[in-house]
Amino acid sequence: MSHSAPRIADDLVQTGRPARIEGRHVNMPIELGSTMAFDTLAAFETARDARYTPGTAYYGRYGNAATHELEKALARLEGADGVTLTSSGVAAITLALMTFVRPGAHLLVADHVYGNTRTFCDTVLARMGVEVEYYDPMIGAGIAALLRDTTCAVVFEAPGSGTFEVPDIPGVTGAARAAGVPTILDSTWATPVNCRPLGLGVDVVVASLSKYLSGHSDCMMGMIASINRHAMDIRKTVMAVGDKTGGQEVFLALRGLRTLKVRMDHLDRAGREIAAWLAEQPQVRRVLHPAFASCPGHDNWKRDFSGASGLFGMVFHPCSDDQVRAFVDALHHFAIGVSWGGYESLVLPVKPQRTAGTWSEDGQLVRFNIGLEETETLKADLAAALPLLNTASE
Numbered sequence: 001m002s003h004s005a006p007r008i009a010d011d012l013v014q015t016g017r018p019a020r021i022e023g024r025h026v027n028m029p030i031e032l033g034s035t036m037a038f039d040t041l042a043a044f045e046t047a048r049d050a051r052y053t054p055g056t057a058y059y060g061r062y063g064n065a066a067t068h069e070l071e072k073a074l075a076r077l078e079g080a081d082g083v084t085l086t087s088s089g090v091a092a093i094t095l096a097l098m099t100f101v102r103p104g105a106h107l108l109v110a111d112h113v114y115g116n117t118r119t120f121c122d123t124v125l126a127r128m129g130v131e132v133e134y135y136d137p138m139i140g141a142g143i144a145a146l147l148r149d150t151t152c153a154v155v156f157e158a159p160g161s162g163t164f165e166v167p168d169i170p171g172v173t174g175a176a177r178a179a180g181v182p183t184i185l186d187s188t189w190a191t192p193v194n195c196r197p198l199g200l201g202v203d204v205v206v207a208s209l210s211k212y213l214s215g216h217s218d219c220m221m222g223m224i225a226s227i228n229r230h231a232m233d234i235r236k237t238v239m240a241v242g243d244k245t246g247g248q249e250v251f252l253a254l255r256g257l258r259t260l261k262v263r264m265d266h267l268d269r270a271g272r273e274i275a276a277w278l279a280e281q282p283q284v285r286r287v288l289h290p291a292f293a294s295c296p297g298h299d300n301w302k303r304d305f306s307g308a309s310g311l312f313g314m315v316f317h318p319c320s321d322d323q324v325r326a327f328v329d330a331l332h333h334f335a336i337g338v339s340w341g342g343y344e345s346l347v348l349p350v351k352p353q354r355t356a357g358t359w360s361e362d363g364q365l366v367r368f369n370i371g372l373e374e375t376e377t378l379k380a381d382l383a384a385a386l387p388l389l390n391t392a393s394e
């Protein structure tokens with residue numbers, strides 16, 4: 001577990017703040033606006049020519065002082081040479097992909113990726129003439145055998161946010177780098193508190209800030225963090241498409257970041273406590289939590305991550321869909337909804353979509369997002385609803 005960011009709590013307090021705070025508020029203000037005005041044409045032209053350089057004040061769509069501070073904060077956390085914000089996590093994924101794909105190219109995508117990544121690949125990229133190939137997320141260095149001269153990128157997620165397999169990140173990145181193929185990793189689950197993928201050879205990290213990074217279910221945003229080689233191309237793609245973050249969201253993301261470490265530490269403890277308790281219940285067949293030996297890729301997690309987040313899956317012994325519905329509906333402290341990483345607990349039945357392989361677990365998969373409620377409250381809620389699954393261990 002050698003890749004945790006040192007002194008990350010200190011960084012989170014100091015980073016992304018106004019350069020001078022004497023007589024000013026400690027936070028960046030909410031910054032709204034479109035046109036930025038200049039007194040001379042020469043000053044305008046200088047700004048226009050430097051518009052892709054982070055921190056340049058030119059026009060609202062290219063960023064402002066607050067977006068610049070947030071991008072710098074995220075770059076420090078990820079150990080990235082460049083970060084560009086996007087309007088959502090999905091926009092981060094799609095715009096990172098748009099930077100690398102071209103008609104006729106071959107794209108390798110892990111079979112366990114977030115559903116919308118798959119949708120984008122199968123619709124927009126397919127229409128553009130990109131050949132998308134899904135691969136076994138646990139392939140590791142074996143990815144070398146799938147790389148072609150036309151492969152434009154390898155896309156994966158650590159862990160899969162629906163099924164939680166933890167891939168061998170250095171295995172994949174080592175093989176891809178040796179072949180000169182860039183890797184794009186969705187690291188939303190871990191956050192830089194628990195994994196810094198650029199240090200494991202990943203070229204481009206994408207994440208949804210709508211989840212843990214902002215952390216309060218009140219903000220939608222994404223980011224693309226990369227090594228220097230790709231930073232400007234990514235930024236130009238985002239700007240060319242015209243994707244843009246709102247001023248209020250930037251403020252909320254900066255505010256959420258301040259508490260990221262304490263939230264992640266709590267959620268790690270709470271998530272493991274509840275997963276361990278669930279593991280002992282007769283209805284549970286398998287725990288899909290990266291910190292548990294029963295999760296595929298657990299050894300990769302132990303090697304490459306410094307902690308876990310509060311999102312995990314449980315495979316329940318085979319039962320009917322109606323029983324799962326009754327169980328989920330009976331929970332009072334777990335709301336039903338997509339997304340995760342906010343302060344509130346959530347629950348969602350998951351039907352994994354696979355095309356490179358098959359989802360082989362025999363049973364019903366339910367995903368839990370642990371929030372900031374008392375763990376005793378959550379366990380009592382689960383204990384009351386579990387009998388509705390009406391299953392028994394073998």
Ligand SMILES: Cc1ncc(COP(=O)(O)O)c(C=O)c1O
Pocket residue numbers: 088089090091114157161186188189207208209210211220221222338339340
């Ligand atoms: C792993 C992962 N990446 C990206 C996203 C998309 O993020 P957003 O909802 O901010 O577009 C999600 C959303 O659920 C996700 O689970």
